[in-house]
Amino acid sequence: MSDHSTTIVPALSAYPGKEDKAKEILNWLVAEDIIKPTLSDCVLSASGGYAIAEGARAVIGSAKRGPFDLAVNGLEIVTERQVFDTGGNGVEELICPSCDQDLAAEDWSFIDDWYQGHTNDVVCPVCNTAADIHLFRFTPVWGFSDLGFRFWNLPDLTEAFINRFQQKLGCTVSVVYQRI
Structure with a gap:
């Protein structure tokens, strides 16, 4: 178990x-x-x-x-x-609040600045729009x-x-x- x-x-x-x-x-x-x-x-x-x-x-x-x-x-x-994170439960999708694109398969380095405490926003690697990290939709949460x-x-x-x-x-x- x-x-x-x-x-x-x-x-x-x-x-x-x-x-x-x-x-x-x-x-x-x-x-x-x-x-x-x-x-x-x-x-x-x-x-x-x-x-x-x-x-x-x-x-x-x-x-x-x-x-x-x-x-x-x-x-x-x-x-x-x-x-x-969800550990072994993974991530099925990660949706940008601006362009509605699924970023789950992208390089996740766009979260690094948030993790290091430089900002509360992340920049979508597809549309280059910054948004509060809590506006991105993660499935599972x-x-x-x-x-x-x-x-x-x-x-x-x-x-x-x-x-x-x-x-x-x-x-x-x-x-x-x-x-x-």
Whole structure:
């Protein structure tokens, strides 16, 4: 069985006050008993994560039992600019908001300036038009931000939970499903 994650990513390249917001979300998730309050090695990250707690059963969809006994089963909070990709799920299409062309087969170096933090826009290699990276349509969904909340090996999160997360973040979110 391979590991997978579901990451909730604000649709903002540079989230204002990201460290404070990360702490606020962490405190909320601990108060709801969705995660445990101490860092552990429960995620696939050297910086550690927060193990899943019993209250997480209330925010998962179809499999209420959940795989709570896995070694990799927790929340990783990312506070550095990152492309939140789908891993083994790949990308089927990447549509430019200006020319409506599918860029999935193009050289993806046009995203480099965004990744390095030089700009929040990317320039389409087909029409040479700059647009905010969040206007490009990725199928399946990818995320682009300096803040992200990656849940490792949890079943589907409920729509209600994702909506609450979006309210707490105060902006639209991308939900990225990754398989590694």
